[in-house]
């Protein structure tokens with residue numbers, strides 16, 4: 001069966017053959033047989049564990065099932081030292097560049113810092129901000145810098161994000177369920193409704209974006 005829906009970021013193992021999803025894998029937890037991304041999430045940076053986690057990423061990143069590094073990123077709402085977060089992110093960016101896999105990013109109140117790192121490093125690999133739910137101005141700023149937006153359940157309620165989806169071309173988006181109870185179908189249908197298009201058109205466009213960025 002041809003996959004019909006692509007879920008860029010999820011914490012649930014998916015067994016439906018109609019869906020291709022990128023399962024978020026934490027280092028040193030059991031690797032599933034599904035497609036996955038692997039990375040050190042800023043929430044779980046543990047100074048004594050970083051070397052081990054990075055080694056585990058190195059060990060698994062070349063797997064054909066590993067489609068991306070991440071989620072990793074920056075978060076100003078947590079207690080983990082921000083300099084350390086930057087350092088751990090930069091190490092993962094280097095892995096992304098070395099193994100030629102895109103990066104799935106978590107970013108909270110740190111977009112300026114994220115963009116500064118991107119401008120300085122000029123990575124060749126695609127960067128995807130997952131769970132994007134901010135306004136149109138920031139969305140445009142990220143796109144100008146070559147970042148792709150992955151959007152999920154916030155689409156159902158967040159007016160700013162709905163405006164983002166209405167105003168920006170579908171070629172800039174990926175869709176995801178993250179850790180919500182919604183299905184990826186729910187997200188596709190909402191996205192289609194916001195675009196005023198039918199589901200088949202949106203599937204064609206989003207599925208093209210996914211396959212353009214990730215190598216299955």
Ligand SMILES: [Zn+2]
Nearest residue numbers: 024071178179
């Ligand atoms: Zn997540």
